[in-house]
Amino acid sequence: MQAGKVYVPEEASRALGHFFSRSNLTMLRELALRRAAQVIDAKMLAELRAQSLAGPYAAGERVLVAVSELSSAPELVRAAKRLADALGARWTALHVETRRSARLAPSDRRRLADTLALASSLKADTATIPAERVTEGVKRFAAELRATQIVIGKSRRSWWFQLRYGSVVDELVRDMSAVAIHVLPAGEDSVPVEPLIRSTERTRPLDYARAAGMVALTTGVGVIVSRLIGDGNVDLIFLVPVTVAALLYGLRPGLAAGVLAALAFNFFFLPPLYTFTIADPRNAVTVVVLLGVAAVVSQLASRVRAQAALAATSARQNAVLAGFASALAAAPDEVALAQALAGETAALFDARAVYLTPQDGSLAILAAVPPEDTLDAVARAAGDWAFDRGQPAGRGSDTLPASDWLFLPVAAAGGTRAILGLGRDDSRDPVRIDQRGLLAALIDQAGLALARIHAEREMAGVVRLEERDRLRSALLASIGHDLRSPLTTIVATAADLAARYGANDPAFGAMTAEAARLQRFVTNLLDMAQVEAGALKLDIAPIDLTDAVASAVHDVRSALSDHAIVLDVPSDLPLIRADARLLHHCLINLLDNAGKFGAPGTPISIVAMRMPDTLTLRVLDEGPGLPPGFETGAFDRFARIEGSDRTREGTGLGLAIVKGFADAMGFAVSAANRADRIGAAFALTIPAALLVRETA
Amino acid sequence: MTAKILIVEDEVSIRRLLVRTLERAGYAVVEAGDARAALAARAIDKPDLVLLDLGLPDRDGLELLPILVKPPGPAVIVLTAREATDEKVIALDLGADDYVTKPFDTDELLARVRSALRRAAKAAAERVVVGFGDASIDLVERRVTRSGGEVRLTPKEYALLAELARHPGRVLTHAQLLRTVWGPAHVDDVGYLRVTMRGLRRKLEPDPAAPVLLRNEPGVGYRLQGNDP
Numbered sequence: 001m002q003a004g005k006v007y008v009p010e011e012a013s014r015a016l017g018h019f020f021s022r023s024n025l026t027m028l029r030e031l032a033l034r035r036a037a038q039v040i041d042a043k044m045l046a047e048l049r050a051q052s053l054a055g056p057y058a059a060g061e062r063v064l065v066a067v068s069e070l071s072s073a074p075e076l077v078r079a080a081k082r083l084a085d086a087l088g089a090r091w092t093a094l095h096v097e098t099r100r101s102a103r104l105a106p107s108d109r110r111r112l113a114d115t116l117a118l119a120s121s122l123k124a125d126t127a128t129i130p131a132e133r134v135t136e137g138v139k140r141f142a143a144e145l146r147a148t149q150i151v152i153g154k155s156r157r158s159w160w161f162q163l164r165y166g167s168v169v170d171e172l173v174r175d176m177s178a179v180a181i182h183v184l185p186a187g188e189d190s191v192p193v194e195p196l197i198r199s200t201e202r203t204r205p206l207d208y209a210r211a212a213g214m215v216a217l218t219t220g221v222g223v224i225v226s227r228l229i230g231d232g233n234v235d236l237i238f239l240v241p242v243t244v245a246a247l248l249y250g251l252r253p254g255l256a257a258g259v260l261a262a263l264a265f266n267f268f269f270l271p272p273l274y275t276f277t278i279a280d281p282r283n284a285v286t287v288v289v290l291l292g293v294a295a296v297v298s299q300l301a302s303r304v305r306a307q308a309a310l311a312a313t314s315a316r317q318n319a320v321l322a323g324f325a326s327a328l329a330a331a332p333d334e335v336a337l338a339q340a341l342a343g344e345t346a347a348l349f350d351a352r353a354v355y356l357t358p359q360d361g362s363l364a365i366l367a368a369v370p371p372e373d374t375l376d377a378v379a380r381a382a383g384d385w386a387f388d389r390g391q392p393a394g395r396g397s398d399t400l401p402a403s404d405w406l407f408l409p410v411a412a413a414g415g416t417r418a419i420l421g422l423g424r425d426d427s428r429d430p431v432r433i434d435q436r437g438l439l440a441a442l443i444d445q446a447g448l449a450l451a452r453i454h455a456e457r458e459m460a461g462v463v464r465l466e467e468r469d470r471l472r473s474a475l476l477a478s479i480g481h482d483l484r485s486p487l488t489t490i491v492a493t494a495a496d497l498a499a500r501y502g503a504n505d506p507a508f509g510a511m512t513a514e515a516a517r518l519q520r521f522v523t524n525l526l527d528m529a530q531v532e533a534g535a536l537k538l539d540i541a542p543i544d545l546t547d548a549v550a551s552a553v554h555d556v557r558s559a560l561s562d563h564a565i566v567l568d569v570p571s572d573l574p575l576i577r578a579d580a581r582l583l584h585h586c587l588i589n590l591l592d593n594a595g596k597f598g599a600p601g602t603p604i605s606i607v608a609m610r611m612p613d614t615l616t617l618r619v620l621d622e623g624p625g626l627p628p629g630f631e632t633g634a635f636d637r638f639a640r641i642e643g644s645d646r647t648r649e650g651t652g653l654g655l656a657i658v659k660g661f662a663d664a665m666g667f668a669v670s671a672a673n674r675a676d677r678i679g680a681a682f683a684l685t686i687p688a689a690l691l692v693r694e695t696a
Numbered sequence: 697m698t699a700k701i702l703i704v705e706d707e708v709s710i711r712r713l714l715v716r717t718l719e720r721a722g723y724a725v726v727e728a729g730d731a732r733a734a735l736a737a738r739a740i741d742k743p744d745l746v747l748l749d750l751g752l753p754d755r756d757g758l759e760l761l762p763i764l765v766k767p768p769g770p771a772v773i774v775l776t777a778r779e780a781t782d783e784k785v786i787a788l789d790l791g792a793d794d795y796v797t798k799p800f801d802t803d804e805l806l807a808r809v810r811s812a813l814r815r816a817a818k819a820a821a822e823r824v825v826v827g828f829g830d831a832s833i834d835l836v837e838r839r840v841t842r843s844g845g846e847v848r849l850t851p852k853e854y855a856l857l858a859e860l861a862r863h864p865g866r867v868l869t870h871a872q873l874l875r876t877v878w879g880p881a882h883v884d885d886v887g888y889l890r891v892t893m894r895g896l897r898r899k900l901e902p903d904p905a906a907p908v909l910l911r912n913e914p915g916v917g918y919r920l921q922g923n924d925p
Contacts, residue, residue, distance in 0.1 A: 491799040541870075546894070546907065550906055553906070581915045
């Protein structure tokens, strides 16, 4: 025990009482759990990277919401946001681009873009990935993201649609057993999905001719082969042109090739030869197979092509974004950023681009490509609207579409900082709907860069300000010191002279009094300088008004020897939260002011009163009172009563300091004439929030 | 025996006036213009009291202070030209006996000097009964009387009054009082101190609304205005 390995019983119980309290233990547990979660998360990430495990190894919750172009998608996004908030999780809005995406109506595209923008504004990450099927895309992305919760809408589609295309939800539930899937009912499809067979790929007549040529060539080869080895397996040769035609030219040329191949096979190789008659039912099967192969291969090929096209688009966009991002990273200021953004978008969308920032209350052009310095009134109105609302305006948007320009907000650090305008002369929409996503991504990048530039500038500003503050404090301190030292000498000399040559000589008393007044002016000037500079450092603590008043009265006692000071400060007032030194100076200045205006011999009263939810401290004099209309101006700097016959000395700073200090502490000040007699009343009102609740 | 006072002040005019004032009051005076001279004088002259100006040319007065007061050192009264309360609080917490703000009233300075010398002459343990106003506290019997009658205090009120009475006339900072009376965990609970002080004043002050015995130093602490013996 002496080695300190054992708790002495009293110490143990004290420790139990003091340290192992319920709140401390709860805090400890929380700390431990949080730390453990962090460690596990970090280890697991390392593990996953090392082994490239695919699967949801969730440490923290991650929510994934799959959005489509349907009108119910925004609802889905909001639901996901609520879920993410409830879980304290990060969340991602995902759109899977399938071949169907290429065939969406413009209104659907806009809705989709709006939905993703909504998600982005609700602090979601957004992603658009190409995939063959929605299910596959969601699964792949969810695995990459290690999502633990998936929110998805289930549309009320007809049973035959489900039979043909399957249900995304059912498939997800089946394939992603370790993930919670939240299914929300969604509305009807606004546009019926077109059958997949009606591809939008254009086929050219030449493709049919080439397909026919291939079949012809194959027929020739087939004839030669059948001469050499017999015609038993010639049918297989015809698979070649059918497959190639379907692969290269798409479905219809492929089918055409299939029909031609079947006909040619029938005509040249099936008995009876050189007729289109089929004698053997088995040979009929061969023809059907050829047609079937054409259909299947062309389907597959067109899927592959569509995927390749989507991937190529994504890759192109990513390349643009990556290039732009590095250009932005190098931008040292907003002008460079504006140039980069305007230049990039102008080139990319073959349009004119302007970048506007607010200057002196209106938007001004910071950069334009090609150089431009005016915008017409409609464009300006659209620009202002876009900036004020933080939403797109102008051509191609819902607001002021008559403008030649489309304006998009550039948001940074929680607000719209600038807008980008794109315009064309040929009255087409400046940005095609399918390019909106890319444009939004570019603008997001610019927003991030802008936030960085702003942060850097603010940082530099803060450093400058801190430096200035430091200098100012040092200067104030040294002025205070430099002025006090000679004053000290004067006061001490006066006392010394009085002691040596007769303490009753009024000259010495006057000297001391004047020095004391000078001293108060110096203090006031320094105080005022602090208020003006905003350099007040508060040290807020509970204060008893009795203490504060008594100390202030003690300090002004000798200066106000002409007046009786009457105190009415109940001893059961609540404590207040204030800075002792500032409050002290407030009170001294109020008393000083009362002494200046109260006729000699009249009392000065200090009255503290508890109001229903505030506390007021009033200093009352019996002077001439305030002239009408002076009540509000009394606390202004250098406020003096005009035409006053009392030319009392003072800098006019006292009450301004009272106000400055009171404001800093959160008190209110007011001035009024007394109701009970002639005289002025100056009040400090301490709000309920600064009253300390009664303690035992 | 005349008490010996060391004046550490770099401004010659003030130092000279201080010397004259203190000599006239009957003290033996030693002067120093900087920290080095001050430390030398402390070792050689063994003053009973040091008047220390915090703004010295060669060393921060707050650095010098702990060295000066190291037992068996003199009592130190700090002279400061700064209004800010934090410097005074730090000085008191570092062991200064009292502080005086420039420009000071000579009579007030002499009163502080007398009070500090009295405290230094009589160790806290030897002080048994301390009188203030019409009341007194007996630190051995743990009794407080006022106008002959016994005053009933709560344990905290008594502890607070006793701590102040052990150093009559000296400012004890909020933190010092809270640490001694409420314990180290409550150094920042100034509210406790205010409320308890209110109770004490109600029982001991002639006019609790205008206290003269238990005096507040705004933003610094409290002092008990004891009766000079």
